[in-house]
Amino acid sequence: MTVRKTAEGRTIQGFKMKLYPGFAAEYEKRHNELWPEMQDMIHEYGGHNYSIFIDEETNTLFGYIEVDDPDTYAKSADTPINRKWWDFMASVMETNADNSPVSVDLPCAFHLD
Template identity: 75%
Template sequence: MVRKGFKMKLYPGMEAEYEKRHNELWPQMRDMIHEYGGKNYTIFLDRETLVLYGYIEVEDSAKWDESADTAINRKWWDFMADIMETNPDNSPVSVDLHEVFHLD
């Protein structure tokens, strides 16, 4: 199991909308995450900075990376692009975080 941490950023005033959209996560998106080996997925929001901190456990990093090219993932990126910082292809601007400590 690989633990992955990353950060993204919301646009001002989009906190409630971001949470709403994730509370209504499409079943196809949930299925894709599991199909590509993702589990124990959590996203935290720092309300002062609007930085989102994500954590996910994946079975295989290479397999997980392939999930970015699925149609449902691209559709989700397009759906979320109006409320957060994105790249030209609508993928979220995401910065990987370096793990410095873990305790089971």
């Protein structure tokens, strides 16, 4: 699939993750209380317009983020604050051995600014 970009030249990234059953409200609560240092890190690494949607019937999360540079944004995974966030969220969602979310990239088939 073609890499899609916004009018500002940002790369659009989409992905899906999975919640454990019964944790949709807790997931939303934790994100509504997103730590300021986590928000700062996302912006520092070029993340913008970040949204996550919950399909409560399947416990599937659908994420959307615009990034200035995918390679730079990928480096945010190794920051201490991101690792701390993964540890904090591991009790409500499917994770890998390092507590990173099990995540599947979704190709963008269409975008309209």
